[in-house]
Amino acid sequence: MTTLLIFGGLIALLLTGIPIFAALGLMGSAVLWIYEGKLWAVSDVVFSTLNLSTLTTIPLFVFMAQVMIKAKVIEDLYDMTNTVIGHLRGGLGVATVAACTVFAAISGSSVATALSIGASSIPQMKRFGYPERDALGVIAAGGTLGILIPPSGPMILYAIVSEASIGALFLAGIIPGLLIALIFAAFCVLQASRRTSISAPDWAGWEAAMAAIKRSIWALLAPPVVMGGIYFGIFTATEAAAAGSIYALLIAVFIYRNFSWKMLYDCAYQTMRTSMMVFMIIAGAAVFGHAITIIRLPVAITEMVAGMGLSATGFILAVMVLIFILGMFLETISIILITTPILLPTMIHLGIDPVWYGVLLMVNLELALITPPVGMNLFVIKGITNAPLSEVVKGASPFVLLMIFSLALLIAFPSLATWLPYTAGFGR
Amino acid sequence: MGKPHQGEVEQSTSRLPLGIDLIVRVGGVLSAVLILVMLAVTAVNVVGRYALGNPFRGAEEFTGYLVVALVMAGAAEAYRRGDHIAIDLIRSTRIPGLKHVSNVLYHGSVLAFAVILGSTGWHTVSFSRDFESYSAGYLETPMWIPQSALLLGAFLLALAAFGRLVQEFTGRTGS
Amino acid sequence: ATEMRCSHQLPPAHHIAKVVDRWAAEVEKLSEGELDVQVFGADSLVKANDNIVSVAKGDIECAFSLNFQWGKTLPLMNVTLGPYTMSSIDAWKKWPTSDAAKLLEDKLEEKGVHNVVWMFQTNTSVFTTKGRFLKAPADFQGIKMRGLNKAFDAGLTAMGASTVAMPGSEVYQALATGTIDAAVTDVAAGYSRKYYEVQDHFTVVPVLAAYLHGYVNPSWYAGLSDKSKAALQKAGEEAAGWALEASQEAAAAAPKQLEEKGVQVYIASDEENAALKAAMKPAFDAEFAKETGEDGAKLLELIEKLQ
Ligand code: NA
Numbered sequence: 001m002t003t004l005l006i007f008g009g010l011i012a013l014l015l016t017g018i019p020i021f022a023a024l025g026l027m028g029s030a031v032l033w034i035y036e037g038k039l040w041a042v043s044d045v046v047f048s049t050l051n052l053s054t055l056t057t058i059p060l061f062v063f064m065a066q067v068m069i070k071a072k073v074i075e076d077l078y079d080m081t082n083t084v085i086g087h088l089r090g091g092l093g094v095a096t097v098a099a100c101t102v103f104a105a106i107s108g109s110s111v112a113t114a115l116s117i118g119a120s121s122i123p124q125m126k127r128f129g130y131p132e133r134d135a136l137g138v139i140a141a142g143g144t145l146g147i148l149i150p151p152s153g154p155m156i157l158y159a160i161v162s163e164a165s166i167g168a169l170f171l172a173g174i175i176p177g178l179l180i181a182l183i184f185a186a187f188c189v190l191q192a193s194r195r196t197s198i199s200a201p202d203w204a205g206w207e208a209a210m211a212a213i214k215r216s217i218w219a220l221l222a223p224p225v226v227m228g229g230i231y232f233g234i235f236t237a238t239e240a241a242a243a244g245s246i247y248a249l250l251i252a253v254f255i256y257r258n259f260s261w262k263m264l265y266d267c268a269y270q271t272m273r274t275s276m277m278v279f280m281i282i283a284g285a286a287v288f289g290h291a292i293t294i295i296r297l298p299v300a301i302t303e304m305v306a307g308m309g310l311s312a313t314g315f316i317l318a319v320m321v322l323i324f325i326l327g328m329f330l331e332t333i334s335i336i337l338i339t340t341p342i343l344l345p346t347m348i349h350l351g352i353d354p355v356w357y358g359v360l361l362m363v364n365l366e367l368a369l370i371t372p373p374v375g376m377n378l379f380v381i382k383g384i385t386n387a388p389l390s391e392v393v394k395g396a397s398p399f400v401l402l403m404i405f406s407l408a409l410l411i412a413f414p415s416l417a418t419w420l421p422y423t424a425g426f427g428r
Numbered sequence: 429m430g431k432p433h434q435g436e437v438e439q440s441t442s443r444l445p446l447g448i449d450l451i452v453r454v455g456g457v458l459s460a461v462l463i464l465v466m467l468a469v470t471a472v473n474v475v476g477r478y479a480l481g482n483p484f485r486g487a488e489e490f491t492g493y494l495v496v497a498l499v500m501a502g503a504a505e506a507y508r509r510g511d512h513i514a515i516d517l518i519r520s521t522r523i524p525g526l527k528h529v530s531n532v533l534y535h536g537s538v539l540a541f542a543v544i545l546g547s548t549g550w551h552t553v554s555f556s557r558d559f560e561s562y563s564a565g566y567l568e569t570p571m572w573i574p575q576s577a578l579l580l581g582a583f584l585l586a587l588a589a590f591g592r593l594v595q596e597f598t599g600r601t602g603s
Numbered sequence: 604a605t606e607m608r609c610s611h612q613l614p615p616a617h618h619i620a621k622v623v624d625r626w627a628a629e630v631e632k633l634s635e636g637e638l639d640v641q642v643f644g645a646d647s648l649v650k651a652n653d654n655i656v657s658v659a660k661g662d663i664e665c666a667f668s669l670n671f672q673w674g675k676t677l678p679l680m681n682v683t684l685g686p687y688t689m690s691s692i693d694a695w696k697k698w699p700t701s702d703a704a705k706l707l708e709d710k711l712e713e714k715g716v717h718n719v720v721w722m723f724q725t726n727t728s729v730f731t732t733k734g735r736f737l738k739a740p741a742d743f744q745g746i747k748m749r750g751l752n753k754a755f756d757a758g759l760t761a762m763g764a765s766t767v768a769m770p771g772s773e774v775y776q777a778l779a780t781g782t783i784d785a786a787v788t789d790v791a792a793g794y795s796r797k798y799y800e801v802q803d804h805f806t807v808v809p810v811l812a813a814y815l816h817g818y819v820n821p822s823w824y825a826g827l828s829d830k831s832k833a834a835l836q837k838a839g840e841e842a843a844g845w846a847l848e849a850s851q852e853a854a855a856a857a858p859k860q861l862e863e864k865g866v867q868v869y870i871a872s873d874e875e876n877a878a879l880k881a882a883m884k885p886a887f888d889a890e891f892a893k894e895t896g897e898d899g900a901k902l903l904e905l906i907e908k909l910q
């Protein structure tokens with residue numbers, strides 16, 4: 001009953017059209033006021049949630065994207081992509097999924113992935129005639145790969161709580177990550193084949209393709225440079241955002257030579273606006289999350305599922321439904337911290353592989369990012385495009401189904417996740 | 429951003445009344461500058477650690493405070509520009525009476541949240557001062573200093589929301 | 604029943620997290636259900652850095668912190684981080700009822716929290732790195748390490764290491780890629796945090812000791828019945844013993860577990876420990892004295908008596 005009132009109340013509040021951060025913050029405050037009789041935790045939670053150096057990746061990756069957009073680096077990149085694979089129907093959608101996949105290998109955050117790729121790709125996809133809704137959906141969904149393909153912040157958190165191997169989990173995320181990217185890409189081709197608006201120019205020939213690749217070489221080098229920096233230990237995954245920004249500034253100033261102090265400020269200002277909407281929702285969601293955690297709401301629901309006495313398969317299915325539902329309302333970090341310790345003993349008892357479960361959890365948490373009412377990637381895409389949220393939700397909905405399908409595949413064939421880590425020598 | 433969009437809520441990005449506009453904009457400028465500072469601090473730390481073996485050990489802690497500060501400085505400016513995301517089923521209505529109600533609700537909710545954030549923030553800051561709470565990190569920062577950003581953020585947000593409510597009731601755009 | 608929400612930062616399978624759970628059940632039992640203890644581990648309710656103030660303010664009733672979480676807020680709590688200051692297990696056995704512990708309890712009370720339990724967590728650390736052991740002060744010259752806190756790092760810096768700050772969640776990856784060369788951690792944590800996947804040389808040293816301690820909000824505590832207070836007292840004494848056993852077990856098992864994972868484990872000899880102590884202790888002592896003044900000197904005297 002309490003559960004229904006609180007979740008129902010939040011949905012009602014969101015539907016009134018007040019800012020999402022205010023809805024989450026006020027609903028959290030109301031719960032604290034009713035159950036605790038004091039609100040002191042509100043500002044404590046807002047402060048401690050934002051006071052986190054790993055959050056710098058969000059503004060800094062956005063800044064990198066802004067610099068590349070303003071310096072027209074991205075335009076060259078998309079011109080190149082269109083020249084090279086534009087003649088294939090859905091080629092640009094496939095390229096965008098590929099961009100998300102590559103970015104996911106640099107960034108440990110799905111929000112940063114969606115923000116950076118979205119800000120640069122959506123206008124370009126529209127330039128080449130993609131229906132907006134399709135573009136919104138593919139980025140919202142493609143961006144979620146950030147937490148499944150290593151490095152991944154949430155995976156490390158899960159590993160620490162569950163004591164599963166971080167190295168094994170990182171390896172376990174690779175094949176499912178690529179598989180999901182492949183499914184998304186296939187869907188893009190299918191979708192594009194039914195859209196007449198997408199222009200499909202004739203193949204421009206090798207010469208034109210090589211010229212286009214040469215023009216966009218500096219943009220193409222960005223991912224290997226950043227990835228190399230991470231894997232050679234020059235900087236951490238969090239610092240990669242700063243490194244990427246510096247790289248973008250360097251090519252803007254020295255190669256493209258079209259950058260000014262004014263543009264530097266404009267990029268920072270634009271970054272500020274985009275980051276604000278994300279950070280304020282993160283803060284509001286944390287207040288709401290804290291309020292329902294302290295009254296043990298998710299704990300009670302999770303304990304109920306853990307105590308149902310199910311078989312291994314039944315348990316996994318029930319847990320997946322549970323995470324999906326929690327994922328509609330809570331953000332990834334809270335879900336991992338609240339549910340994992342409670343589910344772990346039952347999981348071990350039933351002989352469920354924690355590495356496999358970790359991958360299922362990540363895919364389900366990716367889903368949480370694109371399911372309403374609280375879906376961070378939906379918000380992010382709305383924020384950077386100003387499209388109505390309903391359009392974003394509609395655009396993302398086929399991908400929700402595709403991810404549920406992927407989840408089913410992973411449940412049916414656990415070795416998709418576990419083969420790589422165990423072949424690489426990580427024991428059970 | 430900025431470009432009008434079919435079916436989108438008309439966001440009032442007009443100037444706020446009563447001199448509030450300037451204050452909120454200054455917050456926005458500060459926030460943008462803090463992003464550049466964040467970039468510089470992180471870059472200097474990487475170079476210092478990798479090339480010079482001389483890391484700025486406080487960088488991690490300091491960038492955390494920067495996140496808080498830039499959010500608090502910029503939240504009101506983003507609100508002024510209509511950037512904060514809402515589910516826009518009702519607000520995109522064309523019915524005048526309902527539109528007025530939903531606008532009042534929209535700005536009222538921001539004001540309410542700002543007041544809660546400000547009053548609990550005041551408690552947080554003064555408690556940390558009395559308790560003499562320091563960060564556990566290398567900078568050993570007295571916590572009330574970075575926490576004070578909460579007060580700035582709540583103040584700016586409340587001011588901006590108040591301005592929008594004044595406009596909503598007086599019908600002035602303040603330009 | 605009176606609700607008692609307890610926050611801590613340890614993952615559920617950590618040996619001390621299990622002691623916390625056992626302590627919670629014991630408190631409930633001894634108070635005959637007057638106290639309803641709800642444990643929120645793994646930072647799931649309040650983050651590690653915020654536990655102290657959250658309890659002092661009364662947002663939650665109870666929390667556990669590792670001693671170095673106190674930092675400059677109450678630098679006396681860092682005393683066990685002194686190189687080789689509290690290395691002996693016998694000293695830890697005497698600790699909960701010692702004058703030294705009493706001094707810290709009084710300081711905590713003055714500060715605004717009421718201590719209810721001391722849980723010894725480790726006196727055995729490992730220096731981890733790749734390719735060679737870190738066993739003599741000279742080995743530390745020029746390496747980048749993740750540090751612990753200001754006072755302890757002073758000792759590492761004295762040997763020529765440069766210490767780096769980074770979030771705990773990033774250390775594994777940073778060790779894997781070589782962003783940092785080495786780390787110092789509790790020997791059991793070196794195993795549970797999978798450092799063996801990314802490091803291959805582990806030197807076991809009793810260089811520092813750390814403890815987790817539980818504390819409650821003083822005005823909440825004042826409102827409890829005598830039975831509840833007695834339950835907390837009794838459970839606290841028992842749990843101190845359980846923690847000592849669990850930590851000794853974990854520390855004893857860890858080197859072998861690490862070896863089974865295929866890494867080189869070296870147990871530092873007495874001479875090597877003496878050399879490390881000579882290199883590190885003066886710098887720590889200077890930093891500690893600067894932070895704690897007369898109280899610090901007095902506490903060190905009391906601790907000397909426990910050895
Ligand atoms: Na990633």
Ligand code: NA
Nearest residue numbers: 327328368374
């Ligand atoms: Na969701």
